[in-house]
Amino acid sequence: MRFLILLVTCSVLLTSCKKENRQTAVSINKSEGTEEIISYAKGFSITNYEDYKKVVVNSAWPNSNKIFTYLLVNKGKKRPKHDNNTKIIEIPIKTLVAVSTTNISILDYLGVGNSLIGFPNTKYICSEKARKRVDNGDIKELGNDLELNIELLLELNPEMVLGFSVNGVNKKLDQIEKLGIPVVLDGAWTEQHPLGRSEWIKFVAAFYNKEKEADSIFKTIEANYLKAKEAAKNIVRKPTVMSGSTFKDIWSVPGGKSFIAKYLEDANTDYLWKENDSNGSIQLNFENVLEKAQNAELWIGSGNFDTKKEMLYEHKGYAFFDAYKNNNVYTYTEKKGAKGGLFYYELGTLRPDLILKDFIKIAHPELLNDYELFFFKRLK
Amino acid sequence: MPETKTYKLSFTVLILVLLLCFCANISLGSVFIPFQDVFNGLIGNPTGNASWQHIIHEYRLPKALTAIIVGSGLGISGLLMQTLFRNPLAGPFVLGITSGSSLGVALVIMGASLFGGAFAGIFVSKWSIVIAASLGSFTVLLFVLIISNKVRDTMAILIIGLMFGSITTATVSVLSYFSSAEELQQYIFWGFGSIGNLTWHELFIFFIIYVIGILMSLVSIKALNTLLLGENYAKSLGLNIRTSRLFIIIATSLLAGTITAFAGPIVFIGLAIPHMTRQIFNTSNHKILLPAVFLFGAIVMLICDSIAQLPSSDLTLPINAITSLIGAPVIIWLLVRKRKMVF
Numbered sequence: 001m002r003f004l005i006l007l008v009t010c011s012v013l014l015t016s017c018k019k020e021n022r023q024t025a026v027s028i029n030k031s032e033g034t035e036e037i038i039s040y041a042k043g044f045s046i047t048n049y050e051d052y053k054k055v056v057v058n059s060a061w062p063n064s065n066k067i068f069t070y071l072l073v074n075k076g077k078k079r080p081k082h083d084n085n086t087k088i089i090e091i092p093i094k095t096l097v098a099v100s101t102t103n104i105s106i107l108d109y110l111g112v113g114n115s116l117i118g119f120p121n122t123k124y125i126c127s128e129k130a131r132k133r134v135d136n137g138d139i140k141e142l143g144n145d146l147e148l149n150i151e152l153l154l155e156l157n158p159e160m161v162l163g164f165s166v167n168g169v170n171k172k173l174d175q176i177e178k179l180g181i182p183v184v185l186d187g188a189w190t191e192q193h194p195l196g197r198s199e200w201i202k203f204v205a206a207f208y209n210k211e212k213e214a215d216s217i218f219k220t221i222e223a224n225y226l227k228a229k230e231a232a233k234n235i236v237r238k239p240t241v242m243s244g245s246t247f248k249d250i251w252s253v254p255g256g257k258s259f260i261a262k263y264l265e266d267a268n269t270d271y272l273w274k275e276n277d278s279n280g281s282i283q284l285n286f287e288n289v290l291e292k293a294q295n296a297e298l299w300i301g302s303g304n305f306d307t308k309k310e311m312l313y314e315h316k317g318y319a320f321f322d323a324y325k326n327n328n329v330y331t332y333t334e335k336k337g338a339k340g341g342l343f344y345y346e347l348g349t350l351r352p353d354l355i356l357k358d359f360i361k362i363a364h365p366e367l368l369n370d371y372e373l374f375f376f377k378r379l380k
Numbered sequence: 381m382p383e384t385k386t387y388k389l390s391f392t393v394l395i396l397v398l399l400l401c402f403c404a405n406i407s408l409g410s411v412f413i414p415f416q417d418v419f420n421g422l423i424g425n426p427t428g429n430a431s432w433q434h435i436i437h438e439y440r441l442p443k444a445l446t447a448i449i450v451g452s453g454l455g456i457s458g459l460l461m462q463t464l465f466r467n468p469l470a471g472p473f474v475l476g477i478t479s480g481s482s483l484g485v486a487l488v489i490m491g492a493s494l495f496g497g498a499f500a501g502i503f504v505s506k507w508s509i510v511i512a513a514s515l516g517s518f519t520v521l522l523f524v525l526i527i528s529n530k531v532r533d534t535m536a537i538l539i540i541g542l543m544f545g546s547i548t549t550a551t552v553s554v555l556s557y558f559s560s561a562e563e564l565q566q567y568i569f570w571g572f573g574s575i576g577n578l579t580w581h582e583l584f585i586f587f588i589i590y591v592i593g594i595l596m597s598l599v600s601i602k603a604l605n606t607l608l609l610g611e612n613y614a615k616s617l618g619l620n621i622r623t624s625r626l627f628i629i630i631a632t633s634l635l636a637g638t639i640t641a642f643a644g645p646i647v648f649i650g651l652a653i654p655h656m657t658r659q660i661f662n663t664s665n666h667k668i669l670l671p672a673v674f675l676f677g678a679i680v681m682l683i684c685d686s687i688a689q690l691p692s693s694d695l696t697l698p699i700n701a702i703t704s705l706i707g708a709p710v711i712i713w714l715l716v717r718k719r720k721m722v723f
Contacts, residue, residue: 141694146569149696150576151410154435166562169489169508171577178579179438250557283558 036211039222040196043187044203046211051077053091055206060185061165062280068185072206089160089182093207097158099145101346102188104130106201109217109350110210114138118156120145126337126346148172154179160207162186192279194259194266194352195222201350224353225266231367232268232360239363241269242293242323244281245303246315251289252281260301263352267359272296286317299323300362300376302331304342308379327378330362334377344375387668390661394675398448401682405444408691411435439576442583444682446575449590450643451653451681455673456597457635458650459657463604463666464628465538468723471651472636475524475537475629476544477517481640482571483548484516485509489567490559509570510582510641517637520544521629528625534611572698573644575685582642589638596631597670600624604666648703652711653677658722659714680707 033047033054043059053072060068069086073079079088097118098104104127107113113129118140125131125139133139140156143149153161153176161183163173173183184207188200198221205214241264244253254260255278256271264271272293276282293299299321305311308329311318318324332344348355358376361368407418413435417427421436454472461470472478488508523544528537556564578586603624606614611621639646657672658664684702715721 143694143696144569146566147574147696149410149694150439151435152694154439155411155431157431157434166560166566167489169566171509175577175579179434 036202038199038202040193041188041191041199041203042196043190044200046202046206049080052080053206055203057185057187057203059190060187061167062190064168064187064190066168070184074209087182087184089184089207091207092209093159095156095158096160096162097142097148097153097156098162099148100162100164100186101125101341102349103162103186103204105347105350106204109201110205110208110213112208112210115208117158118142118153120148123339124337124341124345125339126335126341126343128338131338146172148176150175150179153181157181160184162204164189188349192257192259192262194262194355195225197259197349198222198352221351221353225356228353228356228360228368229266232266232364235268235364235367238268238270239297240295241271241298241300241363242289242296242321243271243273243299243301244289245305245311246286246289246317249285251284251286253284253289254301255280255282263356263359264300266356267363269298269359269363286315290317290320293323294320295322297323297326297328298362299329300331300359302329302379304333305331305379306333311379327380329379330358330373330376331379332375334373334375348375387661391671391675394672394679398675398679398682401679401686402444402448405447405682405686406436406440408686409435409440409689410692410694410696412692438579442578442580443576443685445583446578446586446643447681447685448678449586450575450639450646451649451677451679452674453590453593453635453639453677454646454650455653455657455677455680456594456670457632458652459654459666459669459673460597460600460604460628460632461650462654462723463607464625464632465534466607466610467535467538468655468721469651470538472632472639473545473645473647473650475541475633475636476520476548477541477633477636478640478645479545479548480516480518480520481513481637482516482645483551484512484514484519485570486552486555486567487516488512489570490555490563513641514637516548517633517640520548521633521637524629524633525626528629529622534625569698570644571700573646573700573703575643575646575681575699576696578642586638586642589634593631593634593638594674596627596634600628600631601666601670603628608664645700646703647700648707649677649681652707653680655711655721656680656714659718662722664722 033049036046036048038045044055044057047054051074055070055072057068060066071080071082071086071088072091073088075090082088093115095117096115098116099120101124104116104125107116108127108129113133116130116133116139119125120142121144122134122139122141125134130139140152142152158181161176161181163183164186165173177183186200186203188197191197199218201218202211202214205211243260244251253273256274256276257279258281261271261274265274273282302311308324311329323329332342335343337343354374357368357371358373361371361373362376406422407413407415413432414428417432418436421427421433427433457472461472461474462468465474524537524541527540531537531540556567603619606617606619607624615621636650653676654669654673657669657676661668661672663669684706685699687706688697688699688702690696
C-alpha cells in the first residue's frame with residue numbers, strides 16, 4: 001500500500017546489477033501481435049492481438065527473475081491456448097480491489113474510479129472522489145494490506161485484485177489466487193526513471209481498454225517533465241542537496257541511481273550521493289551523513305514531518321545541519337487527504353512532472369516564478 | 381484418584397464442547413451468514429448467496445480445522461516438554477525450535493537486504509515461508525539432538541535450548557535493522573500468527589506431519605508417566621532414558637516446528653493448556669492428560685479465533701494477541717483458586 005514509503009523513507013533494495021538472463025515466456029504467435037510502445041518503463045510490455053492482449057510483467061519486485069504473463073481477453077471472446085503459468089483476465093474490468101494508493105490516482109485519471117470496490121487501509125486514500133465513495137460505502141474497507149480480510153474479499157468477489165509484492169513472498173495473494181480471484185502484480189515502484197513509474201498508467205489502462213486515454217495522459221505528463229528539465233538544464237549554479245532522514249541510528253539516503261537521485265539530477269542540482277551506485281536507498285550512520293552533508297544548501301525530502309520542531313523531537317542531531325539552521329528543509333507533506341494520507345504517495349508516481357517542478361522551484365526559484373509548490377513545503 | 385467414570389463424563393462433555401465451538405467458529409466471521417446457510421454450506425447444499433458457500437468451504441472450514449490442529453498440537457508438545465524437563469515453565473518454545481523457524485523466515489523476508497537480491501531469488505515460491513520455517517526449526521532441533529546425546533542432564537539441554545533461542549533472536553534483530561519498513565512489517569505480521577491462510581492442499585500436508593507427531597506422543601505415554609518419578613527412578617524401572625528422551629524431543633519438534641511453519645509462532649497455548657488441564661482434571665497421569673490437553677487445546681484455539689474474527693465487524697485481530705489476553709487471566713484465576721499448582 002504505502003509502498004512509496006519504501007523508497008522515500010527507508011527502503012533497502014540493495015543490489016545494483018540487473019540480471020540479464022531473463023527467462024522468456026512462451027510467446028503466442030508473436031508475429032501477428034503488435035507491441036505497444038513503452039518509452040521509459042522497463043518492467044512490463046503489452047502486445048495486442050485480434051481478440052486479446054498479452055501483458056507481461058518482468059519486474060514485479062526488485063531483481064525479480066520471475067515473469068508474470070496475463071492474457072486479457074475481451075468478455076465473450078474465445079480464450080486463446082495458453083500454458084499453466086499464464087493467467088486469463090476477462091476485460092474490461094468492472095470491479096476491482098487494489099491495495100496501493102498509487103492506483104487510486106491512475107483510476108481517477110482514466111475515469112474508471114467507480115470500478116474500485118474494496119481497499120485496505122482506506123484512511124490513506126486522499127482523492128476526494130474516492131474518499132466520497134469510501135464514505136458512501138461503495139469502497140469497502142478490507143483491513144490491512146498484508147492481511148486482507150478474506151471473508152469480505154470473497155463476498156465482494158471482484159473480477160481482479162491489483163496487488164504488489166515487496167519480495168515475492170506473498171502468502172495472502174497466493175491464497176486469494178487459490179480462492180479463484182485473479183491477482184495481478186503492479187511493479188511501477190521498481191522503475192528507476194520517474195517517467196517509467198508514471199508510464200505504468202498504460203499497464204492499468206490495458207485492463208479497461210483505455211489505452212488511448214492513458215497514452216494521451218502520459219504524453220502530457222512527459223511533455224511537462226521534459227520541458228521543466230530543459231528549462232533547468234542551463235542554470236550554471238547547482239545547489240548542493242542532501243536527502244533522507246534517520247530512524248534510531250540508521251540514516252536512509254536515496255542511492256545515487258535511485259529515482260529520487262534522477263529527479264535531483266534533472267532539476268540540475270548537485271546531489272551529494274550522486275556517485276553512489278545503489279538504486280534503492282543506502283543505510284548510513286549519523287556521523288557519516290553529518291560529515292558529508294553538514295554544509296549542504298538544501299535538504300529535500302526529510303521524511304514525514306510538518307515542522308522543524310517535530311524533526312528535532314525525533315533526533316536532536318538534525319539541528320547540526322546548515323540546511324536546517326537556514327530553514328532550507330523541504331519535504332512532501334504539503335497536501336494531505338481528509339484522513340491524513342499524503343498526496344505525494346498517492347499521486348507522485350503518476351505525476352513526476354509536478355515533483356520535478358517542485359524540485360526546480362526549490363533549487364532555482366527564479367525559473368518558475370508563478371509556480372506554487374505542489375507536493376513539497378518548506379518546513380518552519 | 382477419582383474413578384474412571386467421572387473422566388468418561390468429563391471427556392464426553394469436552395467432546396461436546398469441542399463440537400459446539402467448532403460450529404460456532406464456522407458460523408462467526410466478518411461476513412454475517414445465517415446459521416441455516418452455514419449448515420447448508422457445510423453439507424454441500426446451495427446457500428442463499430454463492431459467495432457464502434465459498435467463504436464457508438474455502439476459508440472458514442480450513443481455518444477451523446487449522447485451529448484444532450494448532451491448539452491440540454501445541455498443547456501436547458507443551459505437555460511433553462513440561463514433563464521431560466520437569467519444569468512447569470517449559471513449552472514448545474524452550475528448545476529454541478520456534479526461534480529457529482523465526483530465523484528461517486526472517487532470512488527469507490529480510491535476507492535480501494543484507495545479502496543482496498540473488499539471495500531472495502532462491503527462495504521465492506509459494507512454499508518459501510513454510511520451507512524456511514521448517515528448515516530453521518529442523519536445524520536447531522538437530523543441534524539439540526546432537527547435544528542431548530552428549531549431555532546427560534536434561535536441565536542442561538533446557539539451558540542450551542534457551543541459548544539457541546537467544547542466538548537466533550539476536551540474528552533476527554540484526555536483520556531487522558537493515559531491512560525496509562515493508563519487509564519489517566511482513567515479518568512482524570508473520571510473528572502475529574495466522575491460522576486463516578491455509579488452503580486445503582497445504583492443510584493436508586500439515587495434517588500428515590501432525591498425525592505423526594501425535595502418534596509419537598501417544599507411544600510415549602508410559603515413558604512420560606515413568607519420567608515424572610525422576611530420571612534415576614525411571615532408570616531403575618528399566619526405562620531407556622536416552623531413547624525416550626530422543627523420541628519425546630522429536631515428537632515435540634515435529635508438532636511445534638510444523639505448526640510454526642504453517643501458522644506462525646502461536647504463543648501461550650503450549651505453555652498454558654497443560655496447566656489448565658492439570659488444574660481442572662487434578663491428575664498427572666498422562667493417559668488422562670494427553671487426550672484432555674488435546675481437547676482443551678483445540679477448544680481454546682477455536683474460541684480464541686472466534687473472538688479474533690470480531691464477528692460482524694470488518695476488523696480482525698491477530699490471533700496471538702487473543703490467545704494471551706484471554707488465556708493468561710484464566711490461568712491466573714485457576715492457580716489462585718486452587719492455591720497450589722498441580723504438577
